[in-house]
Amino acid sequence: MELFWRHGYEGTSIADLTTAMGFTPPTLYAAFGSKEDLYREVIQFFLLRSERRRMDAALEQPSAYAMLRSYLYAAAESFTDPHTPAGCMVATAALQCASENQPIAQEVARIRQHMVLGFVERLNEAKTSGELPATIDALALANFYTAIVQGMSVQAIDGARTNDLLAVADLALSAWPGTKDEG
């Protein structure tokens, strides 16, 4: 996971993986099938371990605003966690790749879309509860906060520190078009 996270799908070779894991290619293929299968498995592992944990904690918040704040703060922390590679493993992954790896890119893009829809769902709840004006475009707002997460991931890769990303998150939260009462 660490290798794919840091170097991406194309930037990580079977030799890199087997060296890091301490065995030889046949063992890897017996265990995971192919490089592509292994990458998919790693992504799912990452989602369960990092992304889902972030999102679950955020969705527990009492308001949509608090959810976004929780998520963005958690992202700022984890994107700059010195124990893991910088940035997010899916938010800015597989953006450019060779034609033969297009399926990989599409799968990662689908996961990103899924994340947007998670935000949209919560924002629509906020519209019915009155936290957000009914006139608000929930999809546009979800795209906006997703863009912030993606930009934070880029900047983490470029060496930004936790506080830099927290400041970006706060500015994004200042654009919140609803109430900020609870949370």
Next chain:
Amino acid sequence: MELFWRHGYEGTSIADLTTAMGFTPPTLYAAFGSKEDLYREVIQFFLLRSERRRMDAALEQPSAYAMLRSYLYAAAESFTDPHTPAGCMVATAALQCASENQPIAQEVARIRQHMVLGFVERLNEAKTSGELPATIDALALANFYTAIVQGMSVQAIDGARTNDLLAVADLALSAWPGTKDEG
């Protein structure tokens, strides 16, 4: 440029390039030196042709707010221009790559940093002119709008349309902590 733009540095092979340009590898190497040199040259060409044009037009605006609006709107248009690959060639390029291509990644990251500093400079002017409160952290604000550009680039690659990105831009502009009078 189109190949590197769409598939990235690692995702584009010499064979891809020579096929697209209609000649053979020795001609490419005689003309450009190496794949790395060619990529650097392409990036410079892109900066002059697209990025610099966007930035120059933005810096002509009478206010910092209008500059950001001009830049973000231009980005929304060009990132989704059907005549070129989706997204920006530098904003989301070379984020993950093999260790041996680290120099390329660092160079692109340096260009991104340069873009942030361009924003910072204009924002500091806005502080002295009174358009922005003196208490504002210009670097944080520049990082915020840069993050939006980077996120817009990711979403363009993922298939977003011009209007989607314009909506994201407008929400980012709504976070502007200064006056919006002129422009």
Next chain:
DNA sequence: ATAATTATCTATCGATCACTAGAAAAATTT
């Protein structure tokens, strides 16, 4: 028109890519 130069070709370099057949070693079962 001939000579010198430049440009592009064919054919390939060694290295590395993802991946695998068949042997050897380790673990498990009888």
Next chain:
DNA sequence: AAATTTTTCTAGTGATCGATAGATAATTAT
């Protein structure tokens, strides 16, 4: 302990990677 199964290794597959030597063609200069 012997037989069987599972696992991992050595060694190598063909394909493709970026890059190049030497020959050929096209252009330019005399």
